[in-house]
Amino acid sequence: MKARPAGHDLLTIALETLETALIPTLSGADRYNALMIANALGIVRREIGAGDDTEMLSGKILGAAYGEDRGRGFSDLAADIRAGRLDGRTDIAGLILSLAQTRCRLSNPKAASAYTS
Amino acid sequence: MDDTALKQLSDWLGQALGQQVTVTAAGKLTGGAIQENWLITTDVAGDLVLRTDAPSGVATSHSREQEFTLLKVAQEAGVTVPEPLAFCSDLAVIGKPFAVMRRIGGTALGHRLVRDPVIAETGDRLAEDLGRELARLHRIKPPQSGLDFLTPVQDHPAADRIALYRRYLDELPEPQPVLEWVIRRLEQTVKPGNDVCLIHCDFRTGNYMVEDGRLTGILDWEFAGWGDPYEDIGWFCARCWRFGSDREAGGIGSREAFFRGYESESGKQIARDSVPWWEVMATVRWAVIALQQGMRHISGEEPSLELALTGRRIGELELDMLMQLESMGELV
Numbered sequence: 147m148k149a150r151p152a153g154h155d156l157l158t159i160a161l162e163t164l165e166t167a168l169i170p171t172l173s174g175a176d177r178y179n180a181l182m183i184a185n186a187l188g189i190v191r192r193e194i195g196a197g198d199d200t201e202m203l204s205g206k207i208l209g210a211a212y213g214e215d216r217g218r219g220f221s222d223l224a225a226d227i228r229a230g231r232l233d234g235r236t237d238i239a240g241l242i243l244s245l246a247q248t249r250c251r252l253s254n255p256k257a258a259s260a261y262t263s
Numbered sequence: 264m265d266d267t268a269l270k271q272l273s274d275w276l277g278q279a280l281g282q283q284v285t286v287t288a289a290g291k292l293t294g295g296a297i298q299e300n301w302l303i304t305t306d307v308a309g310d311l312v313l314r315t316d317a318p319s320g321v322a323t324s325h326s327r328e329q330e331f332t333l334l335k336v337a338q339e340a341g342v343t344v345p346e347p348l349a350f351c352s353d354l355a356v357i358g359k360p361f362a363v364m365r366r367i368g369g370t371a372l373g374h375r376l377v378r379d380p381v382i383a384e385t386g387d388r389l390a391e392d393l394g395r396e397l398a399r400l401h402r403i404k405p406p407q408s409g410l411d412f413l414t415p416v417q418d419h420p421a422a423d424r425i426a427l428y429r430r431y432l433d434e435l436p437e438p439q440p441v442l443e444w445v446i447r448r449l450e451q452t453v454k455p456g457n458d459v460c461l462i463h464c465d466f467r468t469g470n471y472m473v474e475d476g477r478l479t480g481i482l483d484w485e486f487a488g489w490g491d492p493y494e495d496i497g498w499f500c501a502r503c504w505r506f507g508s509d510r511e512a513g514g515i516g517s518r519e520a521f522f523r524g525y526e527s528e529s530g531k532q533i534a535r536d537s538v539p540w541w542e543v544m545a546t547v548r549w550a551v552i553a554l555q556q557g558m559r560h561i562s563g564e565e566p567s568l569e570l571a572l573t574g575r576r577i578g579e580l581e582l583d584m585l586m587q588l589e590s591m592g593e594l595v
Contacts, residue, residue: 220438224432227443233451243585249577257578258579
């Protein structure tokens with residue numbers, strides 16, 4: 147049994163305290179550093195809460211390219227894309243776009259939502 | 264700099280400028296991980312900027328002397344730059360080679376410029392001026408005596424870039440299938456340009472100074488080289504260099520104003536449909552740089568929150584390049 151409040155909860159309140167109590171009082175390099183810390187904590191908080199959509203999509207991309215061949219990985223995928231062996235694969239392009247959208251929602255949700263609004 | 268260094272600098276400056284000069288103060292300016300910039304205050308020669316290598320110089324750009332030469336070539340072509348005054352290769356003066364330029368006023372900070380109320384009103388004028396500046400630079404064609412240190416174009420500029428970024432990707436420890444997909448699409452849709460000229464290679468908001476809404480000078484010539492003029496145009500317009508603003512030319516003005524300035528100065532029409540390809544290429548380049556910077560943190564070579572977060576910018580950059588390919592109808 148894990149102790150509570152849980153990690154996600156702790157991060158949320160730590161971030162809120164940083165953003166509401168600390169950052170408004172700072173200026174110059176201190177403010178810049180605090181904003182970067184808030185940015186990093188925000189990414190981690192979203193990743194903890196997000197489940198493993200990026201893993202799922204990455205698996206689907208490999209599945210689309212290689213079927214049941216479990217011996218092939220992302221190095222093969224990168225090399226095959228470069229060599230043109232996956233040209234014209236609309237299914238793989240669509241999955242790659244979904245993966246990029248999912249990753250951007252975690253690292254920079256504002257940038258991701260600019261394309262959906 | 265201590266009193267001895269200031270005295271040595273005064274003596275050298277006096278010889279270089281042909282007049283008796285006393286340096287009254289020298290203070291390091293902020294910014295520049297690869298270069299160090301010092302504000303030099305003098306009695307009769309005004310305020311100057313001394314530019315030299317930072318202690319942890321990353322050896323990926325031109326030397327300071329080459330950069331100084333490029334600055335002079337640009338100035339002779341009529342580009343607005345901080346006036347290059349003298350170069351010192353004598354290590355006895357401050358211990359390393361340095362260039363001296365006249366100080367220019369204003370700020371280069373992208374986040375500040377795109378939110379500046381004066382630029383909100385007059386940004387199109389600034390964009391037009393920047394278009395004219397770029398057109399003046401692009402008049403310089405190879406070969407040029409004095410610029411022999413620049414790498415000649417091998418195949419054609421776009422193909423050279425694709426080969427270069429693939430080499431950079433091969434140096435990274437992790438495969439990058441998303442970037443590979445985009446680079447492959449660029450390779451398949453390339454339209455080889457037939458125009459090679461001197462390009463700045465980092466012509467964007469953040470690398471020029473503005474005071475009261477007016478351009479005072481274009482900075483950071485360390486990446487300049489022979490290339491396709493559309494590379495500079497795409498780099499300037501790419502979404503990743505708009506600092507969150509929705510104005511498409513560098514976040515400060517409209518694309519049409521920028522193009523208008525370029526076209527009126529060069530007398531050449533910008534092929535509107537050639538620019539998006541180079542914007543995708545710009546995003547690829549920034550993504551590769553972001554991965555390299557992130558790797559400097561991950562490898563332990565230079566632990567830094569800023570470098571770590573730069574590495575994570577890959578998320579928005581990959582989405583930008585894919586969405587732009589899709590809007591061009593070229594995702595597959």
